[in-house]
Amino acid sequence: MKILYFTATGNSLYLAKMIGGELLSIPQLIREGRYEIEDEEIGIVFPTYNGDMPEIVEDYLDFAELKCDYLFALTTYGSTPSLVLNRICKFLITKGIQVNYTNGVRMTSNHARYFDMEMAKKYRNPHESEDIAQILSDIENHVDNRYVTTDTGFESAERFKTKLLVNNETCNQCTICTLVCPTLNIYIDIDDNELKFFDECEPCFACLHACPQNSIHLPVQVSDSHYINPHIKLGEIIRSNRQL
Ligand SMILES: Cc1cc2nc3c(=O)[nH]c(=O)nc-3n(C[C@H](O)[C@H](O)[C@H](O)COP(=O)(O)O)c2cc1C
Numbered sequence: 001m002k003i004l005y006f007t008a009t010g011n012s013l014y015l016a017k018m019i020g021g022e023l024l025s026i027p028q029l030i031r032e033g034r035y036e037i038e039d040e041e042i043g044i045v046f047p048t049y050n051g052d053m054p055e056i057v058e059d060y061l062d063f064a065e066l067k068c069d070y071l072f073a074l075t076t077y078g079s080t081p082s083l084v085l086n087r088i089c090k091f092l093i094t095k096g097i098q099v100n101y102t103n104g105v106r107m108t109s110n111h112a113r114y115f116d117m118e119m120a121k122k123y124r125n126p127h128e129s130e131d132i133a134q135i136l137s138d139i140e141n142h143v144d145n146r147y148v149t150t151d152t153g154f155e156s157a158e159r160f161k162t163k164l165l166v167n168n169e170t171c172n173q174c175t176i177c178t179l180v181c182p183t184l185n186i187y188i189d190i191d192d193n194e195l196k197f198f199d200e201c202e203p204c205f206a207c208l209h210a211c212p213q214n215s216i217h218l219p220v221q222v223s224d225s226h227y228i229n230p231h232i233k234l235g236e237i238i239r240s241n242r243q244l
């Protein structure tokens with residue numbers, strides 16, 4: 001079994017690890033130009049972004065050639081996956097790829113625009129382990145339930161786009177944010193001696209949550225608290241996303 005995954009703060013990586021098999025990070029597959037994936041079972045695991053797939057996942061799937069007997073798509077989300085699972089099925093159908101099974105697991109929301117992470121951690125799904133166990137059992141039994149509608153959700157998802165701000169007074173140029181960024185969007189301008197962003201932001205908030213100096217912010221943010229899945233180490237997020 002091969003699992004193609006994308007993660008910014010570890011929730012989807014944790015789910016991917018619980019499913020097992022060979023884990024393949026989508027940003028690394030893009031970096032390597034590896035689009036042909038073949039196995040008996042293939043899974044795609046990703047966070048819900050505004051009721052849709054992250055753009056980086058869609059960009060990869062646009063060119064991916066997935067050959068398998070059983071394909072499943074799993075999302076992690078903070079409050080509602082909306083229609084993301086229907087969207088990924090419909091998107092893949094246009095590529096001639098049929099999804100056999102979809103499901104989602106509610107975890108802590110990392111959406112710093114709307115949630116205080118300390119509050120979000122408390123609002124954690126008490127049934128997370130049971131939900132994951134159910135998915136494991138379903139996959140083992142090759143349950144086929146494509147086109148599951150998880151809820152009514154919003155019909156047309158619009159991607160959340162925002163500028164990120166950096167406080168160059170507090171930033172100590174440790175470069176952690178440049179390592180967790182899946183799109184190589186952050187660099188240190190050595191002439192200006194400042195951290196800067198290009199214009200290729202998902203946004204996924206990996207940099208914001210990983211910054212040890214709390215130097216990366218959204219223009220509007222509920223609180224300064226940060227989140228990384230408690231089962232995942234920062235190094236695993238770097239290994240998943242680094243493009244350097
Ligand atoms: C830009 C953005 C948009 C998001 N949109 C949603 C959403 O529509 N519904 C939801 O339940 N959670 C949403 N979230 C929360 C994430 O889906 C959730 O925290 C996910 O588990 C994060 O996975 P990761 O830790 O693997 O990055 C959003 C997060 C971000 C950064």
Ligand code: SF4
Nearest residue numbers: 171173174175177211
């Ligand atoms: S992680 Fe934070 S402190 Fe480190 S370089 Fe990035 S913004 Fe600066």
Ligand code: SF4
Nearest residue numbers: 181201202204205207
């Ligand atoms: S700049 Fe930050 S939010 Fe944007 S893609 Fe990179 S890590 Fe994600």
